[in-house]
Structure formats: C-alpha cells, structure tokens
Amino acid sequence: MLDLRPYQAAAVQALRVALAGGALRVMLYSPTGSGKTEMALAIIHGARAKGKRVIFLANRIHLVEQASRRFYASGIDHGIIQGENTRDTHLPVLIGSIDTVARRGFPDVDVIVIDEAHAVAGSKRFRGVVFSNSARPIIGLSATPFSKGLGKRYPELDGPLFEQMVVAATISKLIEVDFLVDAEFYAPAEPDLSSVKTTRNAFGEIDYCERDLGKAVDKPELIGDIVSHWFKLAAGTPTVVFATNIAHSKHITAQFRAAGVAAEHIDCYTDDVERAAILARIESGETTVISNVGILAEGWDFPACRTLILARPTKSLIRYVQMVGRVLRPFDSKTVALVLDHSGTVRSLGFPTDDLPLELDDGAPNVSAKPREREESLPKPCPSCAYVKPAKVHVCPKCGFAPECQSDVVVGDGELVRIKRGKRTIGPETKQHVWSQLLFVKQKRGYSRGWASHKYREFFDVWPKGLRDVPATPTQELLNWIKSRDIAYAWGRKKGVRHAPD
Ligand SMILES: [Zn+2]
Known part of the structure; x- marks a missing residue:
C-alpha cells in the first residue's frame, strides 16, 4: 500500500518503539523533501489497523486541504474539522484545523498527529491541545524542530512538551543519497544591519525586527545589485525570491520586470484564483521569477525551482531552513541548486545543508539555538567571485582564487583585523579584502572613488591596482581605522598642519 524508503520505514518503526516504550509525545524530524507525509500516512494506516481513531492537526487552511488530498490519494477516508468545510466528523480519521478544533472542542480520538509541530511551543492553541491530552499519544511532525521550548518541562505534563525526537534523516544524508540536491551559495553583498533591532519571533527565536529590516534593505541600489547578480549567476533559471516585506517584494519584482524578466509577486492578500494562476505561470515557465515574503516558505512544492534569492536577512534557523528547502528538491537535469544570498545569512548561520541541531530545546535561558557560533566553522x-566556500577551504573551487599565506596579517575571530607592516609581501587577498571594504564604505557614505583609493594608499603605501570592484561589509576594525584617520586628519587641520591624505 505504502512504499516507504528504508529511512522512512526505520523512522516509523522508531516512533512505534518510542510510543511502546511509554513515551507519549514524540517529535519526528523530517527535512523538507524527505517524505514527511508518507511517514504520517504510514503511522495513520498503522493506527487504523489497530482500530484507533486519529486526528491530523494543521495550522493553516491550505495545509488542511493539502493533507486531505494526500489522504484520499492514499485511500484514507476521513472527516474534516475546519470552519464551513467541516464534515463527516464521525469517521475514525479526522483532519482538523487547530483554530476550529480549539473553538469547537477536541474530538474523541486515540492518537494525535500535529503537522508543522515546531509551532507547538509558541502557539497557545497547540499547547492547549497538548495540555488537555496529556494521556494520549501525540506525534509531532516538523522539518524544522528548532523552536525554543519544544523540549521544555511543564509540571502539568509531568514531563517535557515533547519527550523524544526521532530523526528520520538529515539534509546532508538526503543529498548523499540523491533524494535532495546540494546547493551552491554566492554571497555577493550584504546589507548594513547595524541599525536593525532584534526581537523574538513566533518560535521563540531571536530575529530581526521587520520594520527596521525594511528600512535597511528596501533600497534601489541593493535591489539593483540583486537583479544584476541574478543576470550574472542565474539568468533564466526558475527563481524564488524571499523579500523582507510586501513593499520590498514588489520593488524587487518591478526591477526584474524593468530588466525584461517575467517576474511576479505573491502575498497573503492575493486571492485564491490569482494565486493559482501565478503558481501555474511559474510552473509552466511563463514566469521566471516569483517574489514573496514568506507565503511560499511552507508547503509550496515546485521542484523545478533552481535558484533562491535570499533578500530577507534572518537570524531564525527555522525561517532560513524553510526558505532554502524550496530549492533542494531534485528535478530532471537539476544537479545543484543555487542560492544567491544578499542577506548575510549563510555567513552568520552557515550552510543549512550542514548538520543542524538534533536536540529539542529545553527552553532554558542562554542556551542559544544558534547552530554554529564558532566563527572558524x-x-x-x-x-574574488563571491562563491561561498566551506570553512577552512583555501583555494576557491569556483574561480581558483587562492588567498596567500596570511602570515603578515593579524587574524582574530577569523576576520582580518590589522596589517602588520613589515618586509613581507602583503597578499592579494588581503589587499582585495581591504579594497572591498573601502568600496562598501564609499558607497554607503556617498564618497568618491578617489577617497577609497587614497584610503587604500594610506593603508598599504601603494595605489590600488588589479583589484575587483566587489564591495564587502567592513569589519569593525577597518571602520575604527578609518575613524582614527579622520580624527587625525581633523586634528592636523586644527593645528594648521597640512595633512592631506596623499
Ligand atoms: Zn572565487
């Protein structure tokens, strides 16, 4: 009836063992593209074979509809509890929207399956379901079980929200066995986020404040950069863009269109008919680029999508993994997905295809969910080319650019901090890095190219030569150095000393 892949069968078996061993609340971690629904269907078939009644709970209407279609396709007749669509609630298998169930009361079931269960920790309604069913088995399904507090202990429950996690597969394992494709990352630029405040999101993670973000990234020059890098690295490929807010998404769409690319924007206000039409156009190839804020991050399946543009900076691992998950599904000749990161996320959170935290967060303070805070990893x-290299990879696998031995450079936290002036030659990588940072400052402050050249000369005693014009976010050290030079210059002028930079 169900043809499970080996790891899926093993995961379903591990769940059974956990429940048989006395666990009541078990999380099944199953990355996007691993066949979460197949495993859920196997669990439901198994429960039905034992005569048990099951409810499958989802937190969005379209996820209820999607589940219903999959259940029918798998031969599971079911009732629905969802607003006006509620029907056949006498059937032993039910699909329910959490909102309607919370309003109308919990049906009489033996097993509860919660879809997108990373939302449980942050959702009062989901937690209510867990608290009021503390004696019934609950199976959580999630591709991103990284929320704060998913493993937090509650006295009412006599234990944690979820007691155990079963790992069906990891993203890297799925790539290894060709159930997902790998992704190449390019990080051509990152916005200046120094003025953006942070706040807790619905999953208890620290993330950027949306309003501040909009101001920091919704700028014509940054959007122009997005479009030009897409032409350089991904022209013509089916592409999804994640923007910071609706206005930003519309501005990105408009710049793509102005450049002659078939681009469309979609958001939560797009009505169902228009939404279906837009998605059909991207699937048929009539539309090349689709831009959104977050509506496509969950439950949207478009395997042909090859390129992802991250224009929404985030500190949230959940959001990041959800966004990148959109392009990892295999399709025809697609051997690798492309991620163009204009948000600085891969530099701060690492590759989402690397190993992610595989433990439920116990909600204790100071235990950050950040997977890799160590800079060196x-x-x-x-x-030279903006291709994102794994940690410790010396020569760029894309363009062959090889940073020289950094013996003349003082390195702290993996960042260039200061050049030791000495007899040793300064490597081209160091020079490029300083030049890139100066270009960034020049652009941001509206200075001339001459300013950058002079500052470069002050730094190295030579004029910039043979370097690429790729701006890079400056380190605090470099900014401090510029400031110190400005102060020195101002003092020089006060004292009436001629102190031109050259
Ligand atoms: Zn390179």
Missing part, C-alpha cells in the same frame, strides 16, 4: 565568500 562558518563558511566565507570568496573575495
């Missing part, structure tokens, strides 16, 4: 963009 984070990937870095090649200063």
Whole structure:
C-alpha cells in the first residue's frame, strides 16, 4: 500500500518503539523533501489497523486541504474539522484545523498527529491541545524542530512538551543519497544591519525586527545589485525570491520586470484564483521569477525551482531552513541548486545543508539555538567571485582564487583585523579584502572613488591596482581605522598642519 524508503520505514518503526516504550509525545524530524507525509500516512494506516481513531492537526487552511488530498490519494477516508468545510466528523480519521478544533472542542480520538509541530511551543492553541491530552499519544511532525521550548518541562505534563525526537534523516544524508540536491551559495553583498533591532519571533527565536529590516534593505541600489547578480549567476533559471516585506517584494519584482524578466509577486492578500494562476505561470515557465515574503516558505512544492534569492536577512534557523528547502528538491537535469544570498545569512548561520541541531530545546535561558557560533566553522565568500566556500577551504573551487599565506596579517575571530607592516609581501587577498571594504564604505557614505583609493594608499603605501570592484561589509576594525584617520586628519587641520591624505 505504502512504499516507504528504508529511512522512512526505520523512522516509523522508531516512533512505534518510542510510543511502546511509554513515551507519549514524540517529535519526528523530517527535512523538507524527505517524505514527511508518507511517514504520517504510514503511522495513520498503522493506527487504523489497530482500530484507533486519529486526528491530523494543521495550522493553516491550505495545509488542511493539502493533507486531505494526500489522504484520499492514499485511500484514507476521513472527516474534516475546519470552519464551513467541516464534515463527516464521525469517521475514525479526522483532519482538523487547530483554530476550529480549539473553538469547537477536541474530538474523541486515540492518537494525535500535529503537522508543522515546531509551532507547538509558541502557539497557545497547540499547547492547549497538548495540555488537555496529556494521556494520549501525540506525534509531532516538523522539518524544522528548532523552536525554543519544544523540549521544555511543564509540571502539568509531568514531563517535557515533547519527550523524544526521532530523526528520520538529515539534509546532508538526503543529498548523499540523491533524494535532495546540494546547493551552491554566492554571497555577493550584504546589507548594513547595524541599525536593525532584534526581537523574538513566533518560535521563540531571536530575529530581526521587520520594520527596521525594511528600512535597511528596501533600497534601489541593493535591489539593483540583486537583479544584476541574478543576470550574472542565474539568468533564466526558475527563481524564488524571499523579500523582507510586501513593499520590498514588489520593488524587487518591478526591477526584474524593468530588466525584461517575467517576474511576479505573491502575498497573503492575493486571492485564491490569482494565486493559482501565478503558481501555474511559474510552473509552466511563463514566469521566471516569483517574489514573496514568506507565503511560499511552507508547503509550496515546485521542484523545478533552481535558484533562491535570499533578500530577507534572518537570524531564525527555522525561517532560513524553510526558505532554502524550496530549492533542494531534485528535478530532471537539476544537479545543484543555487542560492544567491544578499542577506548575510549563510555567513552568520552557515550552510543549512550542514548538520543542524538534533536536540529539542529545553527552553532554558542562554542556551542559544544558534547552530554554529564558532566563527572558524562558518563558511566565507570568496573575495574574488563571491562563491561561498566551506570553512577552512583555501583555494576557491569556483574561480581558483587562492588567498596567500596570511602570515603578515593579524587574524582574530577569523576576520582580518590589522596589517602588520613589515618586509613581507602583503597578499592579494588581503589587499582585495581591504579594497572591498573601502568600496562598501564609499558607497554607503556617498564618497568618491578617489577617497577609497587614497584610503587604500594610506593603508598599504601603494595605489590600488588589479583589484575587483566587489564591495564587502567592513569589519569593525577597518571602520575604527578609518575613524582614527579622520580624527587625525581633523586634528592636523586644527593645528594648521597640512595633512592631506596623499
Ligand atoms: Zn572565487
């Protein structure tokens, strides 16, 4: 009836063992593309074979509809509890929207399956379901079980929200066995986020404040950069863009269109008919680029999508993994997906295809859910071509650019901090890096190219030569150095000393 892949069968078996061993609330971690629904269907078939009644709970209407279609396709007749669509509630298998169930009361079932269960920790309604069913088995399904507090202990429950996690597969394992494709990352630029405040999101994670973000990233020059890099690295490929807010998404769409690319925007106000039409156009290839804020991050399946543009900076691992998950599904000749990161996320959170935290967060303070805070284990963009290299990879696998031995450079936290002036030659990588940072400051402050050249000369005693014009976010050290030079210059002028930079 169900043809499960080996790891799926093993995961379903591990769940059974956990429940038989006395666990009541078990999380099944199953990455996007691993066949979460197949495993859920196997669980439901198994429960039905034992005569048990089951409810499958979802937190969005379209996820209820999607589940219903999959259940019918798998031969599971079922009732629905969802607003006006409610019907056949006497059937032993039910699909329910959490909102309607919370309003109308919980049906009489033996097993509860919660879809997108990373929302449980942050959703009062979901937690209510867990608290009021503390004696019934609950199976949580999630591709991103990284919310704060999913494993938090509650006295009412006599234990944690979820007691155990069963890992069906990891993203890297799925790539290894060709159930997902790998992704290449390019990080051509990152916005200046120094003025953006942070706040807790619905999953208890720290993330950027949306309003501040909009101001920081919704700028014509940054959007122009997105479009030009897409032409350079991904022209013509089916592409999904994640923007910061609706206005930003519309501005990105408009710039793509102005450049002659068939681009469309979609958001939560797009009505069902228009939404279906837009998605049909991207699937048929009539539309090349689709831009949104978050509506396509969950439950949207478009395997042909090859390129992802991250224009929405985030500190949230859940959001990041959801967004990248959109392009990892295999399709025809697609051997690798492309991620164009204009948000600085891969540099701060690492590759989402690397190993992610595989433990439920117990909600204790100071235990950050950040997977890789150690700078040395984070990937870095090649200063020459912007290809994001894994940590410790010396020569760029894309363009062959090889940073020289950094013996003349003092390195702290993986960042260039200061050049030791001495007899040793300063490597081209160091020069490129400083030049890139100066270009960034020049652009941001509206200075001339001459300013950058002079500052470069002050730094190295030579004029910039043979370097690429790729701006890079400056380190605090470089900014401090510029400031110190400005102060020195101002003092020089006060004292009536001629102190031109050259
Ligand atoms: Zn390179």
